[in-house]
Amino acid sequence: MAGYLFRRVLQAALILLGVSFITFVLLYVLPADPVRQIAGRSATQQTVENIRQQLGLDQPLLVQYGRYLAGLVQGDLGRSYLQRTEVSTLIASRLPASLLLMAGGILCELVIGLTLGVIAALYRGRPLDQGLMVTSFVAVSAPQFVVGLLLLYVFAVQLGWFPIGGYGTAAHLVLPAVTLGIMGSGWYSRMMRSSMIEVLRQDYIRTARAKGLTRGRILFRHALPNAILPIIAMIGIDIGIFMGGIVVVESVFGWPGIGQLAWQAIQRVDIPVIMGVTMVSAGFIVLGNLLADIVTPFIDPRIKMR
Amino acid sequence: QDYTPDPNATPGGTITITYKDDVATLDPAIGYDWQNWSMIKSIFDGLMDYVPGTTELRPGLAESYEVSEDGTVFTFTLRQGVTFHNGREMTAEDVKYSLDRVTNPETQSPGAGFFASIAGFAEVESGAADSLSGVEVVDPQTIRITLSRPDATFLHVMGLNFASVVPREAVEEAGADFGKSPVGTGAFKLADWVIGQRLVLEKNEDYWRDGVPYLDGITFEVGQEPVVALLRLQQGEVDVPGDGIPPAKFQEVMDDPDQAARVVEGGQLHTGYITLNVSTPPFDQLAVREAVNMAINKDRIIQVINGRAVPANQPLPPSMPGYTEGFDGFAYDPEGAKAKLAEAGLGDGFTTQLYVMNTDPNPRIAQAIQQDLRAIGVDVEIRSLAQANVIEAGGAGEAPMIWSGGMAWIADFPDPSNFYGPILGCAGTGDGGWNWSKFCDESIDAMATEADSFTDPAAPERLEMWSEVYQQVMAQAPWVPVFNEQRYTMKSPRMGGDDALYVDPVSIPVNYDYVYVTE
Amino acid sequence: MVDTAHVPLHAPAPAASVLRRLMRRKLALFGLAIIVIVVGGAIFAPWIVRYAPNEQLFEGLTMQGAPMPPGGEFLMGTDLLGRDLFSRMLYGARTSLIIGIVANGAALTIGTLVGITAGFLRGWVGAILMRFTDLMMAFPALLLAICLAAIFQPSLWIVAMVIALVNWVQTARVVYTETTSLAEREFIAAERTLGASGGRILFRHILPHLVPTLIVWGTLGISVTVLLEATLSFLGVGVQPPTPSWGNIIFENQTYFQAAPWLVFIPGAAILLLALAFNLVGDALRDVLDPTQRGRD
Amino acid sequence: MIVPQQAIVAPLLSVQGLTISVRDRGVVRPLVSNLSFDLRPGETLAIAGESGSGKSITSLALMGLLPANVSVTSGQLLLNGVDLARLPETRMRPLRGARIAMIFQEPMTSLNPVQMIGAQLTEAIRAHEPVSQAEAKVAAIEALRQVRISEPARRMRQYPHELSGGMRQRVMIAMALALRPAVLIADEPTTALDVTVQREVLDLLRDLQAKTNTAVILITHDMGVVAETADRVIVMQSGRLVEEGTAAQIFAEPRAAYTRELLAAVPRLGAGAERAAPVPPEAPIPIARLTKASVHYDVGANFFGRPTHRVHAALGVSFDIRPGETFGLVGESGCGKSTIAKALAGLVPHHGLIEIGGKPTSSLKAHERKALRRDIQMVFQDPMAALDPRMKVGDAVEEPLVIHRIGTPAERRARVEDLFRRVGLSTEQMSRYPHEFSGGQRQRICIARALVLRPKLIICDESVSALDVSVQATVLALLQELKDEMGMSYLFISHDMAVVENVVDRLAVMYLGQIVEMGTRDQIFGNPQHPYTQRLLDAVPIPDPARRARDYLRPSGEPPSPLHPIGEAPTLADLIDIGGGHLVAKS
Numbered sequence A: 001m002a003g004y005l006f007r008r009v010l011q012a013a014l015i016l017l018g019v020s021f022i023t024f025v026l027l028y029v030l031p032a033d034p035v036r037q038i039a040g041r042s043a044t045q046q047t048v049e050n051i052r053q054q055l056g057l058d059q060p061l062l063v064q065y066g067r068y069l070a071g072l073v074q075g076d077l078g079r080s081y082l083q084r085t086e087v088s089t090l091i092a093s094r095l096p097a098s099l100l101l102m103a104g105g106i107l108c109e110l111v112i113g114l115t116l117g118v119i120a121a122l123y124r125g126r127p128l129d130q131g132l133m134v135t136s137f138v139a140v141s142a143p144q145f146v147v148g149l150l151l152l153y154v155f156a157v158q159l160g161w162f163p164i165g166g167y168g169t170a171a172h173l174v175l176p177a178v179t180l181g182i183m184g185s186g187w188y189s190r191m192m193r194s195s196m197i198e199v200l201r202q203d204y205i206r207t208a209r210a211k212g213l214t215r216g217r218i219l220f221r222h223a224l225p226n227a228i229l230p231i232i233a234m235i236g237i238d239i240g241i242f243m244g245g246i247v248v249v250e251s252v253f254g255w256p257g258i259g260q261l262a263w264q265a266i267q268r269v270d271i272p273v274i275m276g277v278t279m280v281s282a283g284f285i286v287l288g289n290l291l292a293d294i295v296t297p298f299i300d301p302r303i304k305m306r
Numbered sequence B: 001q002d003y004t005p006d007p008n009a010t011p012g013g014t015i016t017i018t019y020k021d022d023v024a025t026l027d028p029a030i031g032y033d034w035q036n037w038s039m040i041k042s043i044f045d046g047l048m049d050y051v052p053g054t055t056e057l058r059p060g061l062a063e064s065y066e067v068s069e070d071g072t073v074f075t076f077t078l079r080q081g082v083t084f085h086n087g088r089e090m091t092a093e094d095v096k097y098s099l100d101r102v103t104n105p106e107t108q109s110p111g112a113g114f115f116a117s118i119a120g121f122a123e124v125e126s127g128a129a130d131s132l133s134g135v136e137v138v139d140p141q142t143i144r145i146t147l148s149r150p151d152a153t154f155l156h157v158m159g160l161n162f163a164s165v166v167p168r169e170a171v172e173e174a175g176a177d178f179g180k181s182p183v184g185t186g187a188f189k190l191a192d193w194v195i196g197q198r199l200v201l202e203k204n205e206d207y208w209r210d211g212v213p214y215l216d217g218i219t220f221e222v223g224q225e226p227v228v229a230l231l232r233l234q235q236g237e238v239d240v241p242g243d244g245i246p247p248a249k250f251q252e253v254m255d256d257p258d259q260a261a262r263v264v265e266g267g268q269l270h271t272g273y274i275t276l277n278v279s280t281p282p283f284d285q286l287a288v289r290e291a292v293n294m295a296i297n298k299d300r301i302i303q304v305i306n307g308r309a310v311p312a313n314q315p316l317p318p319s320m321p322g323y324t325e326g327f328d329g330f331a332y333d334p335e336g337a338k339a340k341l342a343e344a345g346l347g348d349g350f351t352t353q354l355y356v357m358n359t360d361p362n363p364r365i366a367q368a369i370q371q372d373l374r375a376i377g378v379d380v381e382i383r384s385l386a387q388a389n390v391i392e393a394g395g396a397g398e399a400p401m402i403w404s405g406g407m408a409w410i411a412d413f414p415d416p417s418n419f420y421g422p423i424l425g426c427a428g429t430g431d432g433g434w435n436w437s438k439f440c441d442e443s444i445d446a447m448a449t450e451a452d453s454f455t456d457p458a459a460p461e462r463l464e465m466w467s468e469v470y471q472q473v474m475a476q477a478p479w480v481p482v483f484n485e486q487r488y489t490m491k492s493p494r495m496g497g498d499d500a501l502y503v504d505p506v507s508i509p510v511n512y513d514y515v516y517v518t519e
Numbered sequence C: 001m002v003d004t005a006h007v008p009l010h011a012p013a014p015a016a017s018v019l020r021r022l023m024r025r026k027l028a029l030f031g032l033a034i035i036v037i038v039v040g041g042a043i044f045a046p047w048i049v050r051y052a053p054n055e056q057l058f059e060g061l062t063m064q065g066a067p068m069p070p071g072g073e074f075l076m077g078t079d080l081l082g083r084d085l086f087s088r089m090l091y092g093a094r095t096s097l098i099i100g101i102v103a104n105g106a107a108l109t110i111g112t113l114v115g116i117t118a119g120f121l122r123g124w125v126g127a128i129l130m131r132f133t134d135l136m137m138a139f140p141a142l143l144l145a146i147c148l149a150a151i152f153q154p155s156l157w158i159v160a161m162v163i164a165l166v167n168w169v170q171t172a173r174v175v176y177t178e179t180t181s182l183a184e185r186e187f188i189a190a191e192r193t194l195g196a197s198g199g200r201i202l203f204r205h206i207l208p209h210l211v212p213t214l215i216v217w218g219t220l221g222i223s224v225t226v227l228l229e230a231t232l233s234f235l236g237v238g239v240q241p242p243t244p245s246w247g248n249i250i251f252e253n254q255t256y257f258q259a260a261p262w263l264v265f266i267p268g269a270a271i272l273l274l275a276l277a278f279n280l281v282g283d284a285l286r287d288v289l290d291p292t293q294r295g296r297d
Numbered sequence D: 001m002i003v004p005q006q007a008i009v010a011p012l013l014s015v016q017g018l019t020i021s022v023r024d025r026g027v028v029r030p031l032v033s034n035l036s037f038d039l040r041p042g043e044t045l046a047i048a049g050e051s052g053s054g055k056s057i058t059s060l061a062l063m064g065l066l067p068a069n070v071s072v073t074s075g076q077l078l079l080n081g082v083d084l085a086r087l088p089e090t091r092m093r094p095l096r097g098a099r100i101a102m103i104f105q106e107p108m109t110s111l112n113p114v115q116m117i118g119a120q121l122t123e124a125i126r127a128h129e130p131v132s133q134a135e136a137k138v139a140a141i142e143a144l145r146q147v148r149i150s151e152p153a154r155r156m157r158q159y160p161h162e163l164s165g166g167m168r169q170r171v172m173i174a175m176a177l178a179l180r181p182a183v184l185i186a187d188e189p190t191t192a193l194d195v196t197v198q199r200e201v202l203d204l205l206r207d208l209q210a211k212t213n214t215a216v217i218l219i220t221h222d223m224g225v226v227a228e229t230a231d232r233v234i235v236m237q238s239g240r241l242v243e244e245g246t247a248a249q250i251f252a253e254p255r256a257a258y259t260r261e262l263l264a265a266v267p268r269l270g271a272g273a274e275r276a277a278p279v280p281p282e283a284p285i286p287i288a289r290l291t292k293a294s295v296h297y298d299v300g301a302n303f304f305g306r307p308t309h310r311v312h313a314a315l316g317v318s319f320d321i322r323p324g325e326t327f328g329l330v331g332e333s334g335c336g337k338s339t340i341a342k343a344l345a346g347l348v349p350h351h352g353l354i355e356i357g358g359k360p361t362s363s364l365k366a367h368e369r370k371a372l373r374r375d376i377q378m379v380f381q382d383p384m385a386a387l388d389p390r391m392k393v394g395d396a397v398e399e400p401l402v403i404h405r406i407g408t409p410a411e412r413r414a415r416v417e418d419l420f421r422r423v424g425l426s427t428e429q430m431s432r433y434p435h436e437f438s439g440g441q442r443q444r445i446c447i448a449r450a451l452v453l454r455p456k457l458i459i460c461d462e463s464v465s466a467l468d469v470s471v472q473a474t475v476l477a478l479l480q481e482l483k484d485e486m487g488m489s490y491l492f493i494s495h496d497m498a499v500v501e502n503v504v505d506r507l508a509v510m511y512l513g514q515i516v517e518m519g520t521r522d523q524i525f526g527n528p529q530h531p532y533t534q535r536l537l538d539a540v541p542i543p544d545p546a547r548r549a550r551d552y553l554r555p556s557g558e559p560p561s562p563l564h565p566i567g568e569a570p571t572l573a574d575l576i577d578i579g580g581g582h583l584v585a586k587s
């Protein structure tokens, strides 16, 4: 167990190293000069060169990367070129909001997706099932920006049930979380449906029925825990997909998360911030997968950590 | 002549303003964004200031100033009893420190170049000296600034945010984080800042100008999509949308008389233009550049942006001194344009690229331009990219055409010289420079230098000269001036104060010091 | 002896029979019809539309510069530049079909190749491939897309390639898991005892079993890729204007969802319908291609 | 055992004119027609019949667990006078598990894999009795003790995969009996188990029934099991009852032709001796020879991902297979039979020497190895799993020819068609898929596939174990016939001693990866020396009700594990020749 964990953590660290290198190279070859962004339009050539030198951007790629790594292992993510603040401060101030939103989104997509998936499986082949299937396509194909604005318009502006954007209370979280979760709920409902159908065919379900258990108990104690197993690995993958959605949702709802930070940084090639956000989100994706791998054996005793 | 505040103004109340993008920094030496420009204006003061709602200079922290005959020595007498937010009194030492700081390469100020005319700038820039030799503290109330050459715009420069006076001890204490905990002499001071969410300014009770500000506080909420901000304004949750009325909502707002009444329209020191890279064929031929100028249907483009601009025919916007009234420029004439192309031997047209920043409405404008040029046989490929990538392509001289929207020149200060230097002068043509046309005419450059050597910026001969400069530029047509954008903003019903304060040409978007709330 | 020989014989040629059995399903037929209409519309667009897709019509905007609502002169209204939306939708279908089918197909192919190779070969090749997949998974897809698109000047094919490069990861994971479990199955061991080569086992025996999974991922991927293209356009690295695509029509106009709802909801509905159609056909195809379902439809 | 007096005891369960039909694409087709029988308290009723005759469907109908498209169309199912067929689900549920319980054929998959044994047991108890969790737990442990599971308290916290098949089946029985139901339906409870385990489970059922007076319906197609356990028997064929009577009657004087056929097909221990064919003589070059062959699997992982343990699945195994011979390999599940087969077929790496036709397999080049594949073919235990479900069976049989590039398409076609006829299938069936065949037919397809390359050796790994007796008999006959005709050798792996005795010439008995006894059929069956061999023979059920109730030597505890820490290997037992090539391990 300890050995397994150690190897997985080592693997995760290597993956993060790879991510950092690829990002660094990509940003290096990107046709945009961060120094121009810092120096402003009235800067003289001399000023530009000064800044380039101060930031070490005149060094060869590998030297720059080495420096970045050296900082990274000491927990130093560098300073933002444009905000002139520690990247770690910027991220730390925005991360909680993003995590909250992500947690809300995952909760939302699981609750909606799994419920619909189970219902569809129970009503397999009937009109309700087909209706739910179409619903799941709608969910999967709806652009998040439009969904977000629509929800905002209907539930916040017209009905006034929720605040119009912003951050703070639980009421603020509902609409962004739903927007973020809708797309995933479509996927989950489809996967849960097929997983559930598979499980409902299993012998042990028949055994449970033969024991005279109620439908509810069979569903919740026997079918669900088994059906949910293949879903767990998906949640790990999901975090990566969420990172993309978060940019859009945060901007619609004025949610102060790292998505907005990333978007602004990309627009203006604020390399330390881009690197920082990338590393943090990659860290979460890796962590998510790691957690999924660690949690699975607890739910499924057949799987050994190896 | 000074400003008479609104007699109906009542003190008290707080207002809410929203922005899409985060506020990067409140360090006056660094801040150069749409969002933080006006905030810095309210937190800090410089020696010079502008009359609210106008482009007229007035003394700020300087009570008075004297200019030497040759226009190279400025002696400022400071106001007495002005204190920083930390309670200490401001002195001439602080002014010197602030100017040294902004020009020091370590500070990496994007505005350092504005101070190039101060004696000793070159030494500081190259790192040979760490203090401007041209700035001398005569006594605690007096500071003398010597220029290496006459500079008509110098007083405007001293009114820029970059010239704000900062207290040394606060800067040194905060170190690199001064931008997050600013200390100035301005009407407001920073009360609270939650990065990415909200920034709260509160009234500086000890402000040196009497009677202002009226507001007790201002809350800036950032990260708000402009459409959402407007929805909130309509619900009464927001007082001023910092990013203006989003195009998607413009029609709706204007169609509702109640809302339209609260829309404020104002001119802006802005010109939207297309740069034509004169160093690459076929734009190295004047006839081709003229053809492009004649091919653009500016009225149609303005229609596409809901009429929120006026057609332009020269680099300067109409409200800028030195604007040439009655200048003809190029009229819309596709047939003439074709003839010009034929004259250049390109009767069959050619293919080229138009770079454009990727935020609405710029790609749309680019498409309108594309259609106009297709009409004269020029095939334009659009490259819609992030701001940084467009700037890079422009600086490297890779972009044959660039639509300036989104990165456009909004003047830093109301002086005609502001539209020349880096964007049309020879200095900006180097690799990475902002002169994206790579247009360089030594004789025009010489005339510009001469115009700037006047001592009085408003001297009629000087303005005449600038007018001449821009006419000569247009004769070579390195740009297609397309329109001068009008600013439309909106306020909540409770907002009071002159409309001009809401479209203040300097303190964009609102001059916080003078507005008030009516309830 | 028990011969449960009660199953009637299916003689006709496979392709024809697949199509025939597909046609027997109402939903699949509906899906097929939509696909045919969309593809037909895309191919024959020049003969169908009244206006060129990029023509900014003078009468397409009001004097205030507002677009025209659907109906009347313009079937689906006009966009913010006064262009005919119907025409843009038809031409946009070309782009979206290329993205949804080619880019998505390429992603599926890459993912399948990586997953199947890693799952079948195991060993260090498999380990390297899967670690690489993990790495790509941890890499924020959008950032990768933005960087790639900024480095290579965006064109339709570059965008398609970028989308393929970003989207293969999930498929690779899923295919990997399935391949490893398939490789454990006894009939694969049986193939080995017959002396079948690795390639033969892979392509003749493992690949066909992945078909249902690939159909599911492939069809779901259509809307995902079409929307990703839209997001890329939004970020300014997608298919460049004025080339229309359903995705970029939505993104260009998304803030106008109140002022000009048709500009958002018509292309939105089109993406939805196309995705739905492919899903319906895919679902049916999966059943029809599955020999163990024979005699049950 | 005393047969209950029929006249006095009222039936507990009475099935009257039961017809069960399936609705398939609008067509209603009966699966069971007009079935009637009675079950009395404390009685064991066996339902026998070939696969697909409707045995399981009948029992599911009793439980009210018929699949959605299958329903009782007429007749009555009276339990104490209540008609179960007409009972709504809400009233049926309390009866299930409490009054009428069922054990299923597949112990491996019938327990919820992610729930602890204890939870699954207490849940069943609490579903019917208003007891506390603690009381239910006590009852559950008691039930486990009843079914003679060692350390019941610890088992409660184990998961199904941590138990062996036999133990799982005992858990199922404990679960079924915990509430002392009046009727227990056991649907092929031992088919998936080893002979030795089967023996234990059957004994257990019998003991428990004697204690609780539960009426048992035992469904099986193994006439040996029927003979050993049943009081009365009904025989079904194609959904109809063909014969009913006491066990003694059925075995002594079967009336229906079908019953006679069924009985004739049952392999009997000792019957093989009648076959007087001589053992093929030793040849200079054996078809295959294993010399001290070992196979191990590494499991577990330490800190650095290196394995910690080793399963010594086969250890120092030596034997040879002579041309034209059928060599048997017997032993319990997990003793390493399949491992030997896989090593021979080159599917797992081995240590020691394996020669095929005199050539050591490990030193072969790739093309030689491929050529070798032509000489050795394998027929697996589960024909469904061994055939690619997405490939037409004709193509599957043709595939080896394609792989080895033999013949033109037309020639191949001809050869495949010929083989289809040889194994008793029609050539039209070539274009069907595996799922469209019965188990016996599928196994013939596998045999055809093995034969198509005309190999010298066919490995039959439990090739008939999953089949019905009658089907088994025909497949065995087919194998014999093909051998006589083509002269190939077989390596015949089975745990069924009766079958082995009927087909092999020589055999080896394996235990924990090693051979414990080897010799000719007559030597082993006539004079078993090793105690393990004797135990295997004792466990075989005898299809004769007159000879039941032998005392069976129960093994004490679990068999030792083949798992050892790396570096430690089990000791090799020497084999001693006790005359005429009869080798026995020194114990």
Ligand SMILES: Nc1ncnc2c1ncn2[C@@H]1O[C@H](COP(=O)(O)OP(=O)(O)OP(=O)(O)O)[C@@H](O)[C@H]1O
Residues within 6 Å of the ligand: D022, D031, D049, D050, D051, D052, D053, D054, D055, D056, D057, D058, D067, D069, D070, D221
């Ligand atoms: N859900 C179903 N739909 C249609 N036919 C079914 C269904 N379940 C069983 N059958 C058919 O009913 C018949 C009887 O099946 P049943 O399972 O009762 O056989 P069995 O006697 O138990 O055989 P085995 O010994 O193989 O278990 C078979 O022909 C089978 O194909």
Ligand SMILES: Nc1ncnc2c1ncn2[C@@H]1O[C@H](COP(=O)(O)OP(=O)(O)OP(=O)(O)O)[C@@H](O)[C@H]1O
Residues within 6 Å of the ligand: D297, D298, D299, D311, D312, D313, D331, D332, D333, D334, D335, D336, D337, D338, D339, D340, D495, D562
């Ligand atoms: N891939 C594997 N990894 C680890 N252990 C294995 C593996 N395959 C088989 N074993 C173990 O090797 C031993 C021998 O297995 P094998 O399959 O040869 O038994 P068998 O005699 O064929 O049993 P059965 O009658 O159940 O088929 C068993 O303990 C089994 O658990």
Ligand SMILES: [Mg+2]
Residues within 6 Å of the ligand: D055, D056, D057, D187
């Ligand atoms: Mg059965």
Ligand SMILES: [Mg+2]
Residues within 6 Å of the ligand: D337, D338, D339, D461, D462
């Ligand atoms: Mg085996």
Ligand code: NI
Residues within 6 Å of the ligand: D296, D351
């Ligand atoms: Ni080894």
